[in-house]
Amino acid sequence: MKNIHQTNRxxxxxxxxxxxxxxASLAIxxxxxxxKIWIVPxxxxxxxxxxxQLIGGQKDEHGCLIAAGYSWCEAKQKCLRTWExxxxxxxxxxxxxxxxxxxxxxITSDINLNISQNDGAFAKGSVVFGxxxxxxxxxxxxxxxxxxxxxxxxxxxxxSCRYLKYYGFxxxxxxxxxxxxxTVNDFSETGNLVVRAGxxxxxxxxxxYEEAGQPALSVNLFFTQDSFCNFGSGAQxxxxxxxxxxxxxxxxxxxxxxxxxxxxDLIIIK
Numbered sequence: 140m141k142n143i144h145q146t147n148r149x150x151x152x153x154x155x156x157x158x159x160x161x162x163a164s165l166a167i168x169x170x171x172x173x174x175k176i177w178i179v180p181x182x183x184x185x186x187x188x189x190x191x192q193l194i195g196g197q198k199d200e201h202g203c204l205i206a207a208g209y210s211w212c213e214a215k216q217k218c219l220r221t222w223e224x225x226x227x228x229x230x231x232x233x234x235x236x237x238x239x240x241x242x243x244x245x246i247t248s249d250i251n252l253n254i255s256q257n258d259g260a261f262a263k264g265s266v267v268f269g270x271x272x273x274x275x276x277x278x279x280x281x282x283x284x285x286x287x288x289x290x291x292x293x294x295x296x297x298x299s300c301r302y303l304k305y306y307g308f309x310x311x312x313x314x315x316x317x318x319x320x321x322t323v324n325d326f327s328e329t330g331n332l333v334v335r336a337g338x339x340x341x342x343x344x345x346x347x348y349e350e351a352g353q354p355a356l357s358v359n360l361f362f363t364q365d366s367f368c369n370f371g372s373g374a375q376x377x378x379x380x381x382x383x384x385x386x387x388x389x390x391x392x393x394x395x396x397x398x399x400x401x402x403x404d405l406i407i408i409k
Contacts, residue, residue, distance in 0.1 A: 199211060201218065202218065203218035204218070207220075208220045208222075210226075212226035213226075214226055214227060214228060215228070215286070231254070231257055231259070231262060231288070232252055232254060233247075234283075234287065234288035235252060235254070235262060235279070235281045235288045235290075236250045236252055237288070238281060238287075238288045238289055238290050239252075239266060239279075239290060239293075242290050243268070245268060249268055249269050250266065250267075250268060251266065251267045251268075251269075251276075252264060252265070252266055252279075253265045253266075256311070256312050258309070259283070260282065260283050260307075261280070261281070261282050261283070261306075261307070261308050261309060261312060262279075262280075262281045262282075262288075263278070263279070263280050263281075263308075263312045263316075264278070264279055265277065265278055265279065266278075266279045266293060277293055277294045277295040278292075278293060278294065278295075278298070278316075279292070279293040280292045280293070280298065280303060280306075280308060280312070282306050282307065282308070291303065291306045291308070292364065297317070297318050298316070298317045298318070298364060299317060299318060299319075299320065299363070299364035299365045300313055300317035300318060300319045301319070301320070301364075301365055301367070302317075302364040302365065302376055303317050305367075305374075305375065305376055320365050320403070322393045322401075323393065324391050324392060324393050324403060325393050325394055326358070326390065326391065326392050326393060326394055326400045327389070327390070327391045328346065328348040328350075328358075328389070328390060329348060329387070329388070329389040329390075329408065330346045330347050330348030330349070330387070330388070330390075331346070331347045331348075331385050331386065331387055331388075332344050332345070332346060332347075332360075332382045332383075332384070332385070332386045332387075332388055333345050333347055333357075333384060333385065334384060335359065344359075344360045344380070344382060345357050345358065345359055345360065346358055346360055346388070346390050346400070358398075358399065358400050359398075359399040359400065360390065360392075360399070360400050360402050360405075361395070361399050361400065361401050361402065362377055362378055362379070362380060362402050363378070363401060363402075364376065364378065365401070365403055366378065366380075366392075366401075366402040366403060366404075366405070367403070367404055367405070368380055368404075368405045368406075368407070369404070369405070369406045369407065370407050371407060371409060374404065377402075377405065380405070382407075386407060387407070387408040388405050388406060388407050388408055389405070389406045389408060390402060390404075390405050391403050391404045391405075392404070
């Protein structure tokens, strides 16, 4: 009797093992079948970004980035943001008025222009803000860059011929209007540029230099329309230059009656 019970228990144990193996096999087979039927095809489906670009990168038929606010401007044949650049060609007068508005934070309706010369690329005339009054207003010189008008010079004083020549203004516009500096350079030194203590770096630079037997000399530098700076890629106007503290440079110019140096040419030494 004892042997019969032992035999039954052994048989039940074997049967349990066999059922476990069968169930596991069925589970594996079922999983493999499901993987083949559902998962593999899903993996082979093109992802959403393959069918259409990501939302942030959607483009229209002209290649304009839609989500970034760009649209195609037929008049200018390019993509643009209409709130940054109107999709219309402004007249020269409107373009110059817009340039003044951006430069002085004015509204265009308060800017009154009188264009005396305009060849389509360069313009000259007078400008008054608001109603103006006796003696108010001044001249302006504007030039077009990348189809947009920019203000080269404006005001009531004189303007340097060298400065206007840099922007390419024709002599027919500048003749008898601008001045050529006839001052002879009497200063030419190499030293280090530093900002005057307690002042803004925009236009308060000092050149610290040395002469034989006289170390650590310094002179205040003043920049005008006649001042040109060369940072390594050619001379350019530098009315409000931005240098690095301690930057080495060669300065040429002339002494004013106050003992300051009026900069004519400044060359950065690297």
